[in-house]
Amino acid sequence: MSTRLAFITGASSGIGQALALRYYQAGYALALVARRTAQIEDWRAANGLDAQRVGIYEADVAVPDSIVAAAQASIARQGLADVVIANAGISIGMDTAMREDIAVMARIFAVNNVGMAATFHPFVQAMRERRSGTLVGIASVAGIRGLPGHGGYCASKAGVIGYCESLRGELRPDGVQVVTLCPGYIDTPLTRKNRYAMPFLMPATAFADKAFDAIEAGVRYRTIPWQMGVVAKLMRALPNAWFDRLLVGRSRKPRQTES
Template sequence: MQSVFITGASSGLGAALARQYASEGAQLGLLARRGEALDQLIASLPRPGLHRAYAVDVCDHAAVQQAADAFLAHAGRIDVVIASAGVSVGTLTEHAQDLSVFARVMAINVTATAATFAPFIAAMKAQGSGRLVGIASVAGIRGLPGAEAYSASKAAVISYCESLRLELKPAGIRVVTITPGYIDTPMTRHNAYRMPFLMPAEAFALRAARAIRRGDSYRVIPWQMGVVAKLLRLLPNAVYDLAFANAPHKARQSSTDKQPLP
């Protein structure tokens, strides 16, 4: 039986991945801020008594460590850790109030990824196996206007996972970077622009689980966005700038909106 730990599991990609792994018979440790949503998700899964919920903010690194320790004690081993917690919001550097939003995006999307992996590495080294999975985005391949924080954070996830992959390969640990295109989740439903190759979250989760099982180092899902991503990498800056100068912007968090980022 696989033992799988997933952050950002209360909705979106994290919840879809939880449903996918539960359907395969895995025992799950699910972490997110919204405890009630986690409990509802677990109640809907096969063999709900097998799984554990941890109502924790991924930016509280000590609490993440405690949740990881508790799940390791419950499961006895760890096979897959997926750092799926993430936030997407538009930022513009010219607005001073966006700097705090920028810092929060980096904390959730990048630093929390490392904080999620760190508690499990010793156990994986002792086993001589395991998968650490970072969730990036095609937005991390080239910078997009109006998405400075999001693009920068996902580019950082890609580079971070690559560094970690090289470090941990001799220990038998695979580091997998999953790079989604547009996936139908509550996060993308806020986008007020056309999203090519939009994929249902369940279809994404199935393909992601297959890539993780294979131990792929890097996988763009859906594959059509993988083709687009390769082309974007090849474009000279002048051509890219011309093509994307007027690209639609992500909505900024209003300076009057006092709600925390998701």
């Protein structure tokens, strides 16, 4: 295939959908994955995207066999992707004192961490052999310091940062790039459920523009928007006692039963 190909999970809404449109506008063919494929098809038609350039695949990234099968189907149909963006993720508040929230944490890790590794898995060896390709992990500023009520999400995104860093070291000698992106607050259906202030809130389309530029430039790690990167560094530098005091009384993310 002469047209470059982007494989994107979580493409039925939010950041994934915005990234899909940005890559399409840049001339890429798309392989889009979600549990709700009808929403992707409706979005494709509404935006006038050429069906010949857009492959749509149904998968649940929390089930490794499901996302691996979708990736293998896309390779068989559209060829080996140039860019793979593991964007699918969930964010649910949790309270460790509640037994049912342990299952919530397991679900978060199944999607955000194991699901990311399973997304990358079908592409790694083939990209090594080709000696080119880019794997993109969508982490979060929330992975830099833990926030009350966000234990599962913060831990999962810290895990994404560490996992992508490890993978980058493994694959760079083979010509395969690994990019870690840490969004701050991006205006999506997911963040609209938050009941606390979201500084430097950025439209999803603006995030997609900056993410596309970062990925094309081959950066290793970037926080978007940059202002949240500054905030994150300051938070990381705060002594624990100060950080704990700063978070007293902060609103918590809704738990699954409260959503």
